[in-house]
Amino acid sequence: MTGKISLSPRFLDSYRRGETFRSFFKEQPDRVFERVMRYGAPVGCRIEVHDQLPRCMDLLREQVAAVGPEQPPLAGGTVILAGKLTGGNGRFDREWFAPPGGVWLALAWADTLLPEYGRLLPLAVGSACCQAVRSCGVEAHVKWVNDIHVAGRKIGGILCETFTGGAAADRYHLIGIGINANNIDFPPDLQATATSMHAVLGRPVDLDGFARRLLAFLSYHLGLVHYCEELELRRGPDERGARQENLVVGTWRRFSDTLGRRVMYGYDVVRDPRYRAVAVDIDSSGALVLQPADGCRLVENSGEILYLDSP
Amino acid sequence: MSLAQQDIQFDEILSRYRSDPFDYVDIHAVHAGQVRFLVEEGSEVEGVSGEWKHIPGTGLFEITRERNAKVITSKTNGVVSSLNKELDGEFVEAGTKLLTIKHPLKKKEIIESILQEVLYILPAPERARYYFSMDVQSRINQKGARSVVVQHGDEIITMSLMKRDTPVYYTGEPGIIHSVYFKPGDSVDQGAPLMGVCPEEKLPLIRKIITRVKAEWE
Numbered sequence: 001m002t003g004k005i006s007l008s009p010r011f012l013d014s015y016r017r018g019e020t021f022r023s024f025f026k027e028q029p030d031r032v033f034e035r036v037m038r039y040g041a042p043v044g045c046r047i048e049v050h051d052q053l054p055r056c057m058d059l060l061r062e063q064v065a066a067v068g069p070e071q072p073p074l075a076g077g078t079v080i081l082a083g084k085l086t087g088g089n090g091r092f093d094r095e096w097f098a099p100p101g102g103v104w105l106a107l108a109w110a111d112t113l114l115p116e117y118g119r120l121l122p123l124a125v126g127s128a129c130c131q132a133v134r135s136c137g138v139e140a141h142v143k144w145v146n147d148i149h150v151a152g153r154k155i156g157g158i159l160c161e162t163f164t165g166g167a168a169a170d171r172y173h174l175i176g177i178g179i180n181a182n183n184i185d186f187p188p189d190l191q192a193t194a195t196s197m198h199a200v201l202g203r204p205v206d207l208d209g210f211a212r213r214l215l216a217f218l219s220y221h222l223g224l225v226h227y228c229e230e231l232e233l234r235r236g237p238d239e240r241g242a243r244q245e246n247l248v249v250g251t252w253r254r255f256s257d258t259l260g261r262r263v264m265y266g267y268d269v270v271r272d273p274r275y276r277a278v279a280v281d282i283d284s285s286g287a288l289v290l291q292p293a294d295g296c297r298l299v300e301n302s303g304e305i306l307y308l309d310s311p
Numbered sequence: 312m313s314l315a316q317q318d319i320q321f322d323e324i325l326s327r328y329r330s331d332p333f334d335y336v337d338i339h340a341v342h343a344g345q346v347r348f349l350v351e352e353g354s355e356v357e358g359v360s361g362e363w364k365h366i367p368g369t370g371l372f373e374i375t376r377e378r379n380a381k382v383i384t385s386k387t388n389g390v391v392s393s394l395n396k397e398l399d400g401e402f403v404e405a406g407t408k409l410l411t412i413k414h415p416l417k418k419k420e421i422i423e424s425i426l427q428e429v430l431y432i433l434p435a436p437e438r439a440r441y442y443f444s445m446d447v448q449s450r451i452n453q454k455g456a457r458s459v460v461v462q463h464g465d466e467i468i469t470m471s472l473m474k475r476d477t478p479v480y481y482t483g484e485p486g487i488i489h490s491v492y493f494k495p496g497d498s499v500d501q502g503a504p505l506m507g508v509c510p511e512e513k514l515p516l517i518r519k520i521i522t523r524v525k526a527e528w529e
Contacts, residue, residue, distance in 0.1 A: 123473065
């Protein structure tokens with residue numbers, strides 16, 4: 001299996017404008033859907049596909065940094081895809097196994113959002129990945145912040161970084177995504193905790209079609225963050241910041257199975273678990289509200305959780 | 312500035328703390344809304360506590376906007392030294408000063424307060440978790456923070472918010488990392504100091520400050 005994906009901006013754009021994609025958002029009025037998609041349209045405006053890379057994020061970072069004084073900045077929405085990664089890694093120093101058959105990509109998104117909306121991007125990317133996987137018939141869920149899993153087995157992971165580079169010090173959100181699509185063999189230490197779309201469905205998925213779909217969902221969900229910001233800015237100064245359900249957070253709730261679960265929380269929960277609690281809510285900023293046994297409430301805006309119970 | 316001049320300033324600072332060893336913490340309305348006080352002038356208040364600083368301090372006031380009521384609690388212990396009673400039940404603008412807490416300073420806090428007037432302080436850009444960049448952490452592990460020199464433009468800290476990592480660059484004059492105010496992985500409020508950097512030529516003054524406060528303060 002080569003795992004090489006074939007995808008072009010035109011092919012992606014045609015899919016985004018089609019009825020099939022629109023049908024995933026039937027509840028959304030045309031006016032809102034079009035506004036959201038307009039914000040998300042830069043996703044995939046430039047797509048590079050490589051047979052293999054050490055890491056897609058590293059190459060993207062190099063491209064941002066290499067922009068000279070007379071050159072235009074790297075196009076926001078640039079996507080780098082690789083058939084396999086030879087040096088993939090997750091958060092901290094965790095390894096990420098990325099053989100042929102998976103979808104491994106990195107996306108550069110220009111940092112134009114207000115800070116309170118920029119912080120919602122990791123949630124939005126989680127919703128996009130989950131919806132893309134579900135659209136192929138796999139019952140995936142998001143675990144806070146944005147781990148994609150099926151019945152407790154990880155099927156996708158996301159890394160978000162902010163990076164400033166180039167002659168004009170352009171600032172981007174760099175989003176790394178890995179989805180286990182058609183790869184079915186995992187190293188022994190991952191066999192009990194990882195799965196793939198192929199393993200769940202019992203058949204391979206069309207990799208080109210899935211990658212295209214994933215980018216289209218990213219367009220929508222990243223666009224939704226910008227649309228939320230627009231709504232907020234349209235409101236009067238006295239109304240700003242008032243507690244109300246945020247569209248990005250509301251969407252994330254639909255894809256997540258975190259709320260109500262007993263969890264272990266930690267900044268690096270594998271190496272340094274901090275405390276047990278029940279995940280009782282997610283606030284409008286995307287922070288997780290946890291309730292330990294003593295009944296107090298802790299609001300965590302970073303870190304990670306492990307589920308301690310079954311859904 | 313000569314060391315003698317610094318000495319004069321230092322004496323002034325020290326006598327200021329000696330005559331009034333308190334910090335006066337002004338509490339403002341976090342946003343516009345109707346205010347209802349939960350304390351009175353002279354009330355003793357407690358700050359946050361608990362293993363993860365998860366037990367909130369004394370409730371100071373409730374502020375209501377669009378039928379959403381929010382209780383604002385004290386982050387520090389002390390006594391309410393002044394309170395704008397006339398604002399009780401009134402609608403106030405964001406930033407309106409509501410009360411002041413008189414917080415008794417400990418010796419360690421006095422040293423830190425004085426140091427923060429002398430060091431270059433790097434504040435937290437947002438409420439998030441922070442850790443040193445891999446390079447700085449490895450240098451700290453090898454030699455200790457006070458042997459690590461940082462320069463303008465160095466990537467020194469990583470801010471982690473919602474599983475998104477953002478590098479924080481040092482923007483002050485070159486110096487050594489003298490004080491670190493967070494533990495890697497801790498949640499730090501926006502604006503709270505992360506670390507203080509000291510130009511090497513100021514190190515003797517810093518040492519003198521610490522020695523004198525430790526020796527003279529009861």
